[in-house]
């Protein structure tokens with residue numbers, strides 16, 4: 001059976017842990033913009049920007065007979081769309097390792113070959129979105145709550161390729177992305193972790209709340225997310241901050257990706273794709 005990839009993909013975008021991004025309302029408008037290729041709203045521009053970045057990255061980095069990590073979020077939808085197209089048109093052969101429940105669903109719904117780290121512990125490339133990319137290629141990830149599996153899969157890949165729209169491209173972290181650095185924590189420890197981070201670095205930590213459920217957002221791994229609104233204009237050594245945060249008992253992973261990404265592709269407002277290297 002032939003499916004229309006994007007339409008089916010939209011049903012499964014994981015939104016519960018990213019309230020501002022994937023509410024039912026925004027999903028519905030997202031769906032419309034994907035289907036209306038001539039609309040000119042700014043939302044359309046953003047989705048088109050995601051699409052051109054995703055397609056270019058897939059075309060440049062995905063080779064046949066390789067294992068590919070599939071990131072999470074709204075931009076990755078377009079990467080999977082392109083992979084599915086290439087499988088159909090070129091006979092591309094790839095095994096796809098997901099970074100979240102959402103990514104797994106994208107792979108399955110598009111009839112791509114589903115892999116896992118047990119059978120595919122070495123990946124040629126992982127393609128993923130980001131919430132922000134700074135001038136040194138330090139990333140904030142986890143706006144959709146998927147940072148832990150994303151970091152694991154990226155660490156198993158030879159290359160991590162980032163796809164994003166132009167709003168993610170910053171000089172410094174926090175310049176454009178205002179929702180803080182996500183930190184995945186063991187539920188029983190969220191209060192002491194919150195207090196320790198605020199005491200050491202300042203800023204404010206907010207327990208991320210779910211949307212279609214009362215109470216906190218629970219990640220695919222059964223944990224909570226603290227969004228750390230760090231002090232603005234922080235001239236931080238993010239590698240050091242990341243290592244220090246990981247020393248706190250109960251911190252499972254941070255959304256700071258330092259020295260991991262090889263290249264970023266940003267779809268721009270004017271239809272071009274800007275690239276940034278490590």
Ligand SMILES: O=C[C@H](O)[C@H](O)[C@H](O)COP(=O)(O)O
Pocket residue numbers: 021071072073074075076128129130131140141142143144145146147150
């Ligand atoms: O947890 C979510 C992931 O880190 C996403 O890669 C990130 O939030 C970017 O998502 P989007 O492509 O929807 O902007």
